[in-house]
Amino acid sequence: MRSFMRFIVNILVYAYDNGQMDYQDMSDGSILREIGIRLRRERLDLNLTQQGLANKTGVARRTIQKAEHGEVTTLATLVSILRGLKLLSRLDQFLPQKALSPVQLIKLKGKERRRARSKKKPSPKDPGPTPWTWGES
Numbered sequence: 001m002r003s004f005m006r007f008i009v010n011i012l013v014y015a016y017d018n019g020q021m022d023y024q025d026m027s028d029g030s031i032l033r034e035i036g037i038r039l040r041r042e043r044l045d046l047n048l049t050q051q052g053l054a055n056k057t058g059v060a061r062r063t064i065q066k067a068e069h070g071e072v073t074t075l076a077t078l079v080s081i082l083r084g085l086k087l088l089s090r091l092d093q094f095l096p097q098k099a100l101s102p103v104q105l106i107k108l109k110g111k112e113r114r115r116a117r118s119k120k121k122p123s124p125k126d127p128g129p130t131p132w133t134w135g136e137s
Contacts, residue, residue: 033070035078040068042085057084 023031043053043064050068054061057080067073067081082088 029070032072036068036070039081039085042087043068046085048085053081053084057081059084 026034043050048056050061050064053059054064057064059077059080063073063077064081067077079088082091
């Protein structure tokens with residue numbers, strides 16, 4: 001469950017930030033509280049009670065209450081709440097779909113990248129390339 005919240009926090013760190021908040025310097029708990037405050041504000045703007053939102057989304061009222069207080073919740077719960085608040089269209093604002101450049105497409109040969117590679121560390125037996133010199137011996 002913590003991995004879902006870590007994912008949400010990472011999304012918000014890269015979210016559209018109009019200069020009001022610096023998510024990089026905030027703790028995970030602070031970001032979760034900020035999400036909760038915003039969810040509550042949106043719910044109240046729609047004149048919905050927590051129970052009304054719970055009925056609309058199929059999420060328990062206590063779970064909505066926890067999310068609004070910045071407690072750990074699942075990604076599926078967040079999606080349900082956002083759907084109930086009619087906010088799913090805003091996902092593109094803070095996590096836009098990234099298009100591949102033509103160079104990346106050629107490198108991938110038309111396939112979508114599915115994994116990341118770690119950088120190779122030189123083995124102790126292979127010190128790597130020798131530095132270039134001016135031919136001085």
